[in-house]
Amino acid sequence: NINIVSFSDSHSYNLYRIGREATVFELKEISYKALYDAIKEKEGKNKIKFTIEVDPAYGKYHWDGHRNCNVKLSPEESKRFNYICPKCHRKLTIGVEHRVEEIADKARGYRPEDAKPFFKLLPLHELIANFYNLSLESKKVNQIALKLIERFGSEFNVLLETPFNDLKKIVKEKLAEIIIKNREGKIKVDPGYDGVYGKPILIDQKTLF
Numbered sequence: 478n479i480n481i482v483s484f485s486d487s488h489s490y491n492l493y494r495i496g497r498e499a500t501v502f503e504l505k506e507i508s509y510k511a512l513y514d515a516i517k518e519k520e521g522k523n524k525i526k527f528t529i530e531v532d533p534a535y536g537k538y539h540w541d542g543h544r545n546c547n548v549k550l551s552p553e554e555s556k557r558f559n560y561i562c563p564k565c566h567r568k569l570t571i572g573v574e575h576r577v578e579e580i581a582d583k584a585r586g587y588r589p590e591d592a593k594p595f596f597k598l599l600p601l602h603e604l605i606a607n608f609y610n611l612s613l614e615s616k617k618v619n620q621i622a623l624k625l626i627e628r629f630g631s632e633f634n635v636l637l638e639t640p641f642n643d644l645k646k647i648v649k650e651k652l653a654e655i656i657i658k659n660r661e662g663k664i665k666v667d668p669g670y671d672g673v674y675g676k677p678i679l680i681d682q683k684t685l686f
């Protein structure tokens with residue numbers, strides 16, 4: 478009986494850490510009251526259209542595990558080991574998905590009939606960095622991202638709206654394909670654990686960076 482919203486926490490000045498998540502509204506006018514009504518009411522002249530969020534598996538504590546032991550386990554697997562690391566035999570660092578499973582009162586994949594659409598997107602810098610196997614701080618990664626943003630207006634325009642044929646005029650065709658697959662939710666993420674970020678699996682390259 479509530480609306481779900483999504484917003485970034487601007488915990489870093491870096492371009493690749495800003496605006497990663499968002500709520501898209503459909504408003505008849507831009508005002509505080511219109512925004513308030515859209516969040517409060519499920520339907521009406523002002524409403525939430527959809528949300529955008531980074532795949533939660535990308536987070537540093539999504540699955541259970543031990544970074545020093547290079548052990549990563551799903552909630553089901555860690556339960557089998559009685560929450561003990563199979564290498565060092567100490568307690569595992571329990572991840573977010575484990576906690577979700579503990580408190581969930583619906584089956585996995587449940588979706589209310591009136592649920593708003595949502596996009597799980599990896600940020601533009603992350604896609605470029607993984608495609609070239611470079612760091613997020615790389616000058617080349619930033620140059621390519623800014624070139625796309627300047628040409629198409631914003632990062633979300635690049636990720637959600639820009640046609641494939643326009644993208645491949647600016648970047649390599651394979652990278653353009655990855656941007657489209659990201660839009661379609663077809664890029665899987667190898668989950669993060671115990672302080673280690675998750676890693677996108679770029680399908681065409683069949684390489685896990």
